[in-house]
Amino acid sequence: MRSASEDLTTRARIRDAAVLRFARSGFGASLRAVAADAGVSPALVVHHFGSKERLHAACDEHVLAWIREAKRENLAAATSGRLVEVLASAEAQFAPMVGYVLRSLQDGGAVGRAFVEQMIADAEQYTAEAVEQGLARPSRDEKARVRYLVLSALGALLLSLTLDPPSDPQDVGAAVRRYLDQMALASIELYTEGFLTTHRMLDDYLAYAPDPPG
Amino acid sequence: MRSASEDLTTRARIRDAAVLRFARSGFGASLRAVAADAGVSPALVVHHFGSKERLHAACDEHVLAWIREAKRENLAAATSGRLVEVLASAEAQFAPMVGYVLRSLQDGGAVGRAFVEQMIADAEQYTAEAVEQGLARPSRDEKARVRYLVLSALGALLLSLTLDPPSDPQDVGAAVRRYLDQMALASIELYTEGFLTTHRMLDDYLAYAPDPPG
DNA sequence: TAGCGTACTGAACATGCGTTCAGCCAGCGA
DNA sequence: TCGCTGGCTGAACGCATGTTCAGTACGCTA
Numbered sequence: 001m002r003s004a005s006e007d008l009t010t011r012a013r014i015r016d017a018a019v020l021r022f023a024r025s026g027f028g029a030s031l032r033a034v035a036a037d038a039g040v041s042p043a044l045v046v047h048h049f050g051s052k053e054r055l056h057a058a059c060d061e062h063v064l065a066w067i068r069e070a071k072r073e074n075l076a077a078a079t080s081g082r083l084v085e086v087l088a089s090a091e092a093q094f095a096p097m098v099g100y101v102l103r104s105l106q107d108g109g110a111v112g113r114a115f116v117e118q119m120i121a122d123a124e125q126y127t128a129e130a131v132e133q134g135l136a137r138p139s140r141d142e143k144a145r146v147r148y149l150v151l152s153a154l155g156a157l158l159l160s161l162t163l164d165p166p167s168d169p170q171d172v173g174a175a176v177r178r179y180l181d182q183m184a185l186a187s188i189e190l191y192t193e194g195f196l197t198t199h200r201m202l203d204d205y206l207a208y209a210p211d212p213p214g
Numbered sequence: 215m216r217s218a219s220e221d222l223t224t225r226a227r228i229r230d231a232a233v234l235r236f237a238r239s240g241f242g243a244s245l246r247a248v249a250a251d252a253g254v255s256p257a258l259v260v261h262h263f264g265s266k267e268r269l270h271a272a273c274d275e276h277v278l279a280w281i282r283e284a285k286r287e288n289l290a291a292a293t294s295g296r297l298v299e300v301l302a303s304a305e306a307q308f309a310p311m312v313g314y315v316l317r318s319l320q321d322g323g324a325v326g327r328a329f330v331e332q333m334i335a336d337a338e339q340y341t342a343e344a345v346e347q348g349l350a351r352p353s354r355d356e357k358a359r360v361r362y363l364v365l366s367a368l369g370a371l372l373l374s375l376t377l378d379p380p381s382d383p384q385d386v387g388a389a390v391r392r393y394l395d396q397m398a399l400a401s402i403e404l405y406t407e408g409f410l411t412t413h414r415m416l417d418d419y420l421a422y423a424p425d426p427p428g
Numbered sequence: 429t430a431g432c433g434t435a436c437t438g439a440a441c442a443t444g445c446g447t448t449c450a451g452c453c454a455g456c457g458a
Numbered sequence: 459t460c461g462c463t464g465g466c467t468g469a470a471c472g473c474a475t476g477t478t479c480a481g482t483a484c485g486c487t488a
Contacts, residue, residue, distance in 0.1 A: 010465075028242075031446065041467050046447065048465095106320065108376045116377060137407055141399055148370065148400035149409070155369025156362065162322045163330060184419060185355055186362035192416045193351055194408035195363070202406045205398060224435075245476065255437050260477065262435090 011048045014038045018045075019059050023099030024169045027056060027107060060111045063100050067115065070094075071122075099172040105158050120150050140206075156183070225262045228252045232259075233273045237313030238383045241270060241321060274325045277314050281329065284308075285336075313386040319372050334364050354420075370397070 008016070017038035021029045031052050035042040049055040104112035123146045130136035139145040157179055166175040222230070231252035235243045245266050249256040263269040318326035337360045344350035353359040371393055380389035 030444075032444085042446085043448080043468080044466055052446065105373065106376070108379060113377050116373075134411060136409055137411055139400065139403055144396060145400040145403065148397050148404070151370040151373050151397075152366040155371070155373035156365040157369070159319065159330075159365050159369035159372060162320070163327050165322060182358060183362050183365075185423070186353065186359040188416050188419050189353055189359065190362070190404070191409040192413055195350055195405040197348060197351055199406055202402050205402050209399070244474075246474085256476085257438080257478085258436055266476065 010038075010040065010044070014040060014045050014048060015055075015058055015062055018055055019063060019100050020096045022056075022059060023096045023103055023172070026103055027109070031055075057110075059100070060104070060109065063097055063104075063111050064114055066094075066097055067101070067118070070097075071118070095171060095173040098176065099169070102158060102161060102172065105154065106162065116150060116154060119154070120147055123150050153187075224252075224254065224258070228254060228259050228262060229269075229272055229276055232269055233277060233314050234310045236270075236273060237310045237317055237386070240317055241323070245269075271324075273314070274318070274323065277311055277318075277325050278328055280308075280311055281315070281332070284311075285332070309385060309387040312390065313383070316372060316375060316386065319368065320376065330364060330368060333368070334361055337364050367401075 014034065018034045021034050021037050025033070031045055032042045034055070035045050038045070045055060046052075049058055101111060101115055104110070105115070106112070124143065127136055127142070127146055127149075131138050131142075157176065160179050161172070161175055166172060228248065232248045235248050235251050239247070245259055246256045248269070249259050252259070259269060260266075263272055315325060315329055318324070319329070320326070338357065341350055341356070341360055341363075345352050345356075371390065374393050375386070375389055380386060
């Protein structure tokens with residue numbers, strides 16, 4: 001799984017070109033553009049994949065497989081926040097994958113949905129362990145908290161990159177790392193010290209809506 | 215400014231129809247769809263606006279003007295988190311506006327960018343006041359924290375709605391309110407109690423990267 | 429009433445898209 | 459050498475899009 005080298009099936013070369021093109025230009029990119037990137041006629045890509053929709057599905061599947069692989073290799077470091085960091089600092093060849101995932105998050109595609117569900121499932125486990133070890137505070141609704149934390153982290157990253165995209169869509173990795181640098185202090189501060197000084201808002205909410213873990 | 219009633223300029227009717235259509239279907243919606251919604255020929259919309267791009271710009275301008283108006287009317291309640299709440303709970307006629315803003319955030323349009331910049335600017339003021347009054351903890355880098363908080367709140371909302379869109383794109387308002395209900399406890403908990411139990415990660419970061427407000 | 433400008437339309441045009449299809453050409457077994 | 463299979467292409471089709479244009483209908487001013 002090391003390199004996207006040149007001695008691949010034509011089908012695989014087209015698929016890789018499509019992942020790259022979709023990552024750079026979004027899923028509105030034309031079949032003709034993908035074909036040109038792969039050095040191939042438009043007719044050939046539908047010969048191999050049947051339709052643009054099925055090409056998209058094949059890319060989704062490929063990227064999901066890659067994610068599963070990458071996560072297995074990085075199980076140790078992959079806490080909720082650090083997984084993104086690992087992805088971002090991966091070799092440059094993996095940047096297209098990160099870009100692809102972000103695009104899929106942006107338009108609600110299958111990869112995006114599966115990606116956050118996986119992240120949430122993992123994060124549930126990590127935070128449960130952290131709570132057991134006394135590193136994290138327990139929550140009144142663990143599942144809701146994990147979901148909130150993951151959606152916040154991912155959503156903030158996605159929104160930041162959307163509003164202020166990297167001039168060269170090539171290195172999403174660099175942009176992600178820059179974002180993490182900017183946000184590190186604020187997020188760590190919030191996670192260790194909180195934001196408010198009093199418990200009043202929390203108490204008010206608990207009095208108003210008594211049964212969280214419904 | 216009360217109602218989108220029927221006795222408006224045709225130009226205004228087309229503009230309103232376009233805002234609605236763009237909010238529901240995204241900016242990829244066709245001129246013909248907008249024209250049909252407005253009960254008008256496609257040729258007339260370009261007669262009034264010149265091109266689709268200029269129609270988009272006119273919608274942006276209109277929505278931005280509405281935002282400024284709405285904020286002036288709700289200055290008191292408009293803290294970072296509560297502004298979204300105010301927007302969401304506004305009259306049903308305002309839901310298209312909310313949907314439009316979300317669409318613009320989703321594709322990095324001018325309205326989206328302006329919207330978060332306004333929110334950040336306002337939040338800076340509110341949190342400064344809150345810190346002065348002893349309600350919020352001071353931060354080692356106030357501007358970065360505000361930016362992080364706003365991007366997190368907005369990004370989580372946007373991501374949630376993107377991955378799990380309301381079946382009827384009509385009521386974005388209801389979906390936003392549902393989201394806020396789900397996330398309220400977790401966010402208040404995090405804001406008042408934090409997540410970690412020790413200061414170690416924060417101390418480590420401060421030792422590693424000493425000069426935050428650069 | 430005549431003239432004129434403005435709102436408005438139907439039909440058409442150019443373009444780019446996804447997709448189809450007849451056929452080319454290299455490789456290979458008989 | 460023949461014939462055939464499969465990767466591959468160029469040209470075309472049908473369609474939807476944004477945009478143009480000639481022309482119609484209506485309301486105003488003279």
